[in-house]
Amino acid sequence: MSIEVGHSIPDATLGVMKADGPAQVQAQELLGSGRVVVFALPGAFTPTCSARHLPGFIEQAQEIRGQGVDRIVCLSVNDVFVMGAWGQHAGSGDQVVMAADGNADFTKALGLDLDASGFGMGTSSQRYAMIINNGQVEGLWIDPPGTFENSSAEAVLAHLRA
Numbered sequence: 001m002s003i004e005v006g007h008s009i010p011d012a013t014l015g016v017m018k019a020d021g022p023a024q025v026q027a028q029e030l031l032g033s034g035r036v037v038v039f040a041l042p043g044a045f046t047p048t049c050s051a052r053h054l055p056g057f058i059e060q061a062q063e064i065r066g067q068g069v070d071r072i073v074c075l076s077v078n079d080v081f082v083m084g085a086w087g088q089h090a091g092s093g094d095q096v097v098m099a100a101d102g103n104a105d106f107t108k109a110l111g112l113d114l115d116a117s118g119f120g121m122g123t124s125s126q127r128y129a130m131i132i133n134n135g136q137v138e139g140l141w142i143d144p145p146g147t148f149e150n151s152s153a154e155a156v157l158a159h160l161r162a
Contacts, residue, residue, distance in 0.1 A: 002111030003130075007137050010109035014075070015100035017084030027106050030099065032135040034070035037160075039129040039151050040107070042114065043121055044078045044086040048148050053127070054090050056153035061095035064153065067160035069131075073097045077104045077113075077124050101125070112142070129156050 003009070011028045031038060039057060041049040057064070057072055064072055072095065076083060080100040087098035107113045107125045116124035129151035131139040139159055141150035149155060 002142075003137055003140065005137050005140055008135050009132055009137065010106065012101070012106035012109055014106060015080030015083070015102060016097060017080055017087070022080040022084070025099075028135065030071075030073065030097070031132050034134065035068055035138075036071045036073060036132045037064060037069050037129065037156055038073045038075055038132060039153075039156070040075040040112065040125045041127050041151075042076070042116060042124045044076050044082050045089075049076075050086075050090070052148060053152065054086070054092070054096070057156075058090060058092055058095050060153040060157060064157060064160065067157070069160065071097060073099050075099045075101055075106070075125065077101050077107055077122075114145075127151050131156070131159070 009031055011026055013024050014027055016023055016025055041053050054074055061072055074096050078100055079102045083098040083100040092098055101107050104113055104123045112126045114124045114126045127143040129141050143150045
């Protein structure tokens with residue numbers, strides 16, 4: 001069963017790349033206070049994720065923040081080094097926090113894991129976007145496999161404006 005609107009987010013350890021190297025942070029610390037937009041995707045440097053998903057949130061970051069959002073977090077089942085390199089390559093800067101869920105612990109606790117072993121990617125994440133307000137899910141939009149529409153920056157902005 002996956003997490004739903006109104007549920008509290010689970011805690012797990014995530015990785016983020018800091019100026020002085022990799023750091024571990026608890027999901028509750030990163031996502032549990034304020035209003036946070038999380039968007040998750042199957043993998044760093046994959047075609048749709050690199051060409052459309054992450055760039056959309058980087059480009060729309062100021063407008064998203066203007067809707068009362070404190071942080072934007074990109075989450076993927078990759079290691080912290082890959083997420084750090086991907087963020088640097090994409091120019092995420094301080095607009096989007098690149099969070100690694102290397103063992104998929106958080107993703108599994110959400111019930112949003114995906115068996116991508118048929119593509120050589122092992123356990124991955126479904127593509128989704130979530131708005132979290134002080135640790136509780138305010139909105140959740142999951143894309144069906146192979147699609148990209150519900151979790152885009154534009155779709156999230158539309159929900160935030162509604």
